[in-house]
Amino acid sequence: MTIIITGSSAGIGLALAEYFGKKGHQVFGLSRKPVNSKYFTTLPTDITDNNQILQAVSEILKTEKRIDILINNAGMGMVGAVEDSTQDEILKLFNLNLVGSVQMMGAVLPTMRDQKNGKIINISSIGSEMGLPFRGFYSASKSALDKVTEAMRYEISPWNVDVCSLHLGDIKTKIAENRVKTNVSEPYKKRFEKVYALMNSHVNEGAEPLEVAEYIEKLLAKKSWKAHYYFGKFGQKIGIPLKWILPQNFYERLMKKYSQMD
Numbered sequence: 001m002t003i004i005i006t007g008s009s010a011g012i013g014l015a016l017a018e019y020f021g022k023k024g025h026q027v028f029g030l031s032r033k034p035v036n037s038k039y040f041t042t043l044p045t046d047i048t049d050n051n052q053i054l055q056a057v058s059e060i061l062k063t064e065k066r067i068d069i070l071i072n073n074a075g076m077g078m079v080g081a082v083e084d085s086t087q088d089e090i091l092k093l094f095n096l097n098l099v100g101s102v103q104m105m106g107a108v109l110p111t112m113r114d115q116k117n118g119k120i121i122n123i124s125s126i127g128s129e130m131g132l133p134f135r136g137f138y139s140a141s142k143s144a145l146d147k148v149t150e151a152m153r154y155e156i157s158p159w160n161v162d163v164c165s166l167h168l169g170d171i172k173t174k175i176a177e178n179r180v181k182t183n184v185s186e187p188y189k190k191r192f193e194k195v196y197a198l199m200n201s202h203v204n205e206g207a208e209p210l211e212v213a214e215y216i217e218k219l220l221a222k223k224s225w226k227a228h229y230y231f232g233k234f235g236q237k238i239g240i241p242l243k244w245i246l247p248q249n250f251y252e253r254l255m256k257k258y259s260q261m262d
Contacts, residue, residue: 070104098148
């Protein structure tokens, strides 16, 4: 199979690209930083630039007759109080987490339509199902991608192209080094630093990227997809059904306790 993976220079994206390359698939990794790997081909691409995306996909189609799978993994985190976030920070986040993924889908869909087959996985977050404290805009950007994914499932179904959101819990990567961290104002500092330290400890205790690759391999083997899949530790995944069934105020109290905001 021909697989395109964005954000393949580190973390989950690198693990995915090498995992599927080792399995014998033709893997193309799109990232701003090139990677030297014998398991996949790097195409330096900034997915916020649609011209670069189209050029990369065109380059792939020079040697490949098909594009079987797109894994939209590129993204960034953002932490800080909603009140303190600037317009530039918000737009930068949404431009990558939402617009970049949409542009990638638009670039591969003509080929998938022609071949009447294809699968797209949009890497989302368990945090997209709830507004997380001091991660409001990250939650919002991933939630927006989820809703686009749901809409696209209707729109592209006539061509046997399937798309889903894969919501990840904490994964052991260097995401903390690459987050946008807003300037936190005095009223929020004490609570933010407490939540931020806990946030980073959860990442350090998260699942390994290789486990995500193994989960995705099983997902790709399914004949049909649901709109949403969830991968992570039980303590994080349980927050989703609890939000559906518990009264909002009670759920918020649980989240404050989980985030050590009491």
